Amino acid sequence: MAKTTSGEGIRTIEEINEKIKSGKAVVVTAEEIIEIVKKKGTAAAAREVDVVTTGTFGPMCSSGAYFNFGHTRPKIKAGGGKAYLNGVPAYAGWAAVDLYVGATASPDDDPRNKIHPGEFAYGGAHVIEDLVAGKDVRLQVEAYGTDCYPRKHLDSLINIKDLNEAVLFNSRNAYQNYNVAVNLSDKTIYTYLGTLKPKLGNANYCSAGQLSPLLNDPYYKTLGIGTRIWLGGGIGYIVWQGTQHNPHAPRLANGVTKRPAGTLALIGDLKQMSPKWIKGVSFVGYGVSLNVGIGIPIPILNEEILKHTAIADEDIVAAVVDYSDAYPNGKPEVLGEVNYKQVKSGEIEVKGKKVPTAGISSYRRALEIANDLKEQIKKGEFLLTQKVADLPVGDSAPKFKPLKERPVKEDK
Amino acid sequence: MTPRKIVLTFPKEKIDKPIVYKLIKDHNLTFNIMKASITPDQEGHMVLEIDGEAAEIEKGIKYLKDQGVKVEPLSKDIKVNWDKCTQCGVCVAICPTAALYIKDRKTMEVAFDAQKCIACELCIRPCPPRAIEVHF
Numbered sequence: 001m002a003k004t005t006s007g008e009g010i011r012t013i014e015e016i017n018e019k020i021k022s023g024k025a026v027v028v029t030a031e032e033i034i035e036i037v038k039k040k041g042t043a044a045a046a047r048e049v050d051v052v053t054t055g056t057f058g059p060m061c062s063s064g065a066y067f068n069f070g071h072t073r074p075k076i077k078a079g080g081g082k083a084y085l086n087g088v089p090a091y092a093g094w095a096a097v098d099l100y101v102g103a104t105a106s107p108d109d110d111p112r113n114k115i116h117p118g119e120f121a122y123g124g125a126h127v128i129e130d131l132v133a134g135k136d137v138r139l140q141v142e143a144y145g146t147d148c149y150p151r152k153h154l155d156s157l158i159n160i161k162d163l164n165e166a167v168l169f170n171s172r173n174a175y176q177n178y179n180v181a182v183n184l185s186d187k188t189i190y191t192y193l194g195t196l197k198p199k200l201g202n203a204n205y206c207s208a209g210q211l212s213p214l215l216n217d218p219y220y221k222t223l224g225i226g227t228r229i230w231l232g233g234g235i236g237y238i239v240w241q242g243t244q245h246n247p248h249a250p251r252l253a254n255g256v257t258k259r260p261a262g263t264l265a266l267i268g269d270l271k272q273m274s275p276k277w278i279k280g281v282s283f284v285g286y287g288v289s290l291n292v293g294i295g296i297p298i299p300i301l302n303e304e305i306l307k308h309t310a311i312a313d314e315d316i317v318a319a320v321v322d323y324s325d326a327y328p329n330g331k332p333e334v335l336g337e338v339n340y341k342q343v344k345s346g347e348i349e350v351k352g353k354k355v356p357t358a359g360i361s362s363y364r365r366a367l368e369i370a371n372d373l374k375e376q377i378k379k380g381e382f383l384l385t386q387k388v389a390d391l392p393v394g395d396s397a398p399k400f401k402p403l404k405e406r407p408v409k410e411d412k
Numbered sequence: 413m414t415p416r417k418i419v420l421t422f423p424k425e426k427i428d429k430p431i432v433y434k435l436i437k438d439h440n441l442t443f444n445i446m447k448a449s450i451t452p453d454q455e456g457h458m459v460l461e462i463d464g465e466a467a468e469i470e471k472g473i474k475y476l477k478d479q480g481v482k483v484e485p486l487s488k489d490i491k492v493n494w495d496k497c498t499q500c501g502v503c504v505a506i507c508p509t510a511a512l513y514i515k516d517r518k519t520m521e522v523a524f525d526a527q528k529c530i531a532c533e534l535c536i537r538p539c540p541p542r543a544i545e546v547h548f
Binding site for chain 1: 498499500501502503504505506514517519520521522537538540541542
C-alpha cells in the first residue's frame with residue numbers, strides 16, 4: 001500500500017485479527033465513527049479504532065443464485081432444455097443439473113405490463129427467498145434426451161437442504177451512491193425507484209448514505225477481490241468489481257462520488273442466509289427485484305482510511321434525475337444536487353418546489369447489519385481478510401460505456 | 413367530537429336495503445363514504461366516517477348490528493405485516509394522511525398510526541415486499 005503522510009500505517013490486518021481473536025478489537029459502526037471523530041479528531045480516532053463496519057439493505061436487481069439439484073435416475077440434462085422454479089424460468093445453459101435463477105425473472109405467463117402498471121407479484125427473487133426460507137420449490141425440467149442423459153421430463157419438489165450447492169452470485173451490488181429519482185411529467189410513472197407522482201410529486205433515493213460500504217472506502221483502499229463480507233445474514237466474498245463499475249464518476253474533495261460509481265460482484269453460501277436479508281420485492285410497473293443485505297468491515301490501517309469512514313450524510317451528495325425523460329432516454333441532465341441529510345429529512349427542494357422524499361434502501365436495516373457485523377467481530381466470530389487484488393480505480397480503470405449500436409439490416 | 417371511522421360488511425341478503433340511509437336519517441348523523449364495494453359473491457363492504465352525538469352513534473351502530481351488518485373499527489382494516497416489511501419508506505411518500513410515517517429520522521424507522529389511516533389503499537401495490545395487508 002502506498003504510504004502518504006496520513007497514509008502512514010498504524011496497524012496491519014494480521015494485528016487486527018490477533019486483537020479480534022483475543023476479544024480486544026475496537027469496533028464501531030460507520031455511524032458511530034462520525035461522533036468519535038468529531039470529539040477526538042481523526043488522528044486519535046485512528047489510533048483507537050481497529051475496524052469500522054458498514055451496511056446496506058436495498059433492492060439489487062443484478063442478483064441471482066445458482067445451484068446443483070442432484071442427478072436423477074435415469075439422468076436428465078437440463079442444459080439446452082428448459083427449467084422452471086415455481087413457474088419462473090431458470091437459466092439451464094450449463095451442464096446437466098446446474099441452474100441459475102436471476103432476481104428479475106418472471107413466469108412466462110405473467111401478464112407483466114400488459115395492463116399497465118403490472119403487479120409483478122412473484123419472480124426469481126421470490127424463488128430465491130423461498131429457497132432461503134427453507135420452503136419447497138417446484139422444479140420442472142424439459143430436456144431433449146441423449147444417450148447419456150435419456151430422461152426428458154422432471155417435475156419434482158426441491159428444498160435448499162437437499163441441494164448439493166446453493167450459491168448467491170450477484171454481478172452488481174452495493175452501488176457507490178445512487179440517483180434521487182423524480183418525475184417532471186404530468187402522469188405517474190412506475191420505476192425501479194418506486195412510484196413517482198407527476199410534476200415533482202415525490203423524490204425517491206436509494207443509498208444507505210453514511211453507512212454505505214463503498215462510500216466509506218471511496219477509493220477501494222481496503223476492500224477488493226477476496227474481501228470477506230457479511231452477505232444475506234451469512235458469509236460472502238467480493239469476487240470482482242461489479243458490472244458498470246465506474247470509478248471515474250465525479251467526486252467531491254472528500255472522495256465521495258457524486259453519481260453512481262463503483263459496484264461489487266459478490267458471492268456467498270445461500271444455505272447460511274436468512275429470508276430477512278434475502279428478500280423478493282415487487283415494483284409496480286417495473287418488475288421483480290431482490291433486496292440484499294450487505295455488510296463490509298473496513299480495517300483502519302491508517303488515518304486516511306479512518307477519515308473516509310467518518311463521512312456523514314451531509315458530506316454525501318447525490319444527483320436529482322428526472323425518470324420521465326432524462327433517465328429513460330440516457331440524457332446526462334441533472335436537476336440539482338442534494339445531500340443525504342436533506343433527503344433523509346423527508347423533504348428536498350427541486351426547481352424551487354418542496355418535494356417529499358422516501359428511501360428505497362432501508363437505513364434502519366443497514367444499521368442493523370452494521371451492528372450485527374460489529375458484534376460478530378467483537379465476539380471473534382468474524383475475521384478480516386487481506387484483499388487478493390484491487391478493484392479498478394484511477395486512470396487505468398475501464399470506462400463505463402453505453403452501447404454503440406450497429407443496426408443489422410435484414411435481407412429483404 | 414371526532415368522527416368515527418367504521419368498516420361495514422353487509423350480508424348478501426341485505427345489499428339491496430337502504431340501511432345506511434336509515435342509519436343517517438334516524439340518528440341524525442353526518443357521514444362520508446370513503447369506500448364502497450360489492451364482491452362477486454355479493455357481499456357488501458363499506459368504509460364510513462360518521463359524526464354526530466355520541467349516544468346516537470351508539471344507537472346507530474346497534475341498529476346496524478340488528479340488521480345483520482358486521483361493524484368493525486377502521487383501525488382493523490389496514491395492517492402492516494412487520495415480518496415482511498423491509499423498513500424502506502416507499503409507503504411514507506405515498507400515504508396521503510401520514511398514517512405511514514418515519515418515527516425517528518436518526519434510525520429512519522417506518523411506523524404506522526392506524527388512527528390516521530383512511531384505508532385508501534394507495535400504499536398496497538407500491539410496497540416492494542407487499543407487507544401492507546387489507547383485512548375485512
